[in-house]
Amino acid sequence: MKRWILALILALAGFGIAQAGVDPTNTFNLGLEAGANFSILNGSDAAKQYLDSNGNGISPVSKLGFVGGGYLCLNFGNSFGIRPEVLYEQKGAAISGTSTTTELDYIEVPVLLKFSLGAPVLNPAILLGPAFSWNMLAQSNGSDIPNINTSDVGIIGGVELDIDKFLVSARYELGLQNIKTNTNVQNGVITFLAGYSFM
DSSP, rough: HHHHHHHHHHHHHHHHHHOOOOOOOOOOOEEEEEEEEEEEEEEGGGGGEEESSSSSSSOOOOEEEEEEEEEEEEEESSSEEEEEEEEEEEEEEETTSOOOEEEEEEEEEEEEEEEEEESSSSEEEEEEEEEEEEEEEEEEEEEEEBOOSSSSEEEEEEEEEEEEEEEEEEEEEEOOOBBTTTOOOOOOOOEEEEEEEEO
């Protein structure tokens, strides 16, 4: 399944580049972006991460976190680009009505394909691509989480609106790897970003 998803992304990239052709006027954009996300833990073992007073599993709810960093968009024509990003992203989950939280912070490098209408001022676009992450922090209520996987791979899909040099975007990331060894739990994140291109 994971290989099919990555193969589809690579095929779309090749198609986009072929459609764009070689244009000496192609440019790149460099900018900063920041925003908030709502993260959750998915998978059959997610409820087992939290237990009530009777020892029964409790399903986690989303946790609000910060995300921010920079991006470089390589433009192939007016309607297709490849955009690598470097982000610091807070993920994890919480238990409703309690102070229990799981915080998973990552340095994340999405490599996104950008398909847009190519309009000059208001330009809507679709984003799709993989994300590669490295864990920086793994704690539950201030205590380190054991057996955490140091890296993660996800798939991102989303929409964006470019307004001249500004952008706003919404995206969903589905984690493809378990956050811990021998545990069926993956990250799931809804992210909202605003950014500015200074080049």
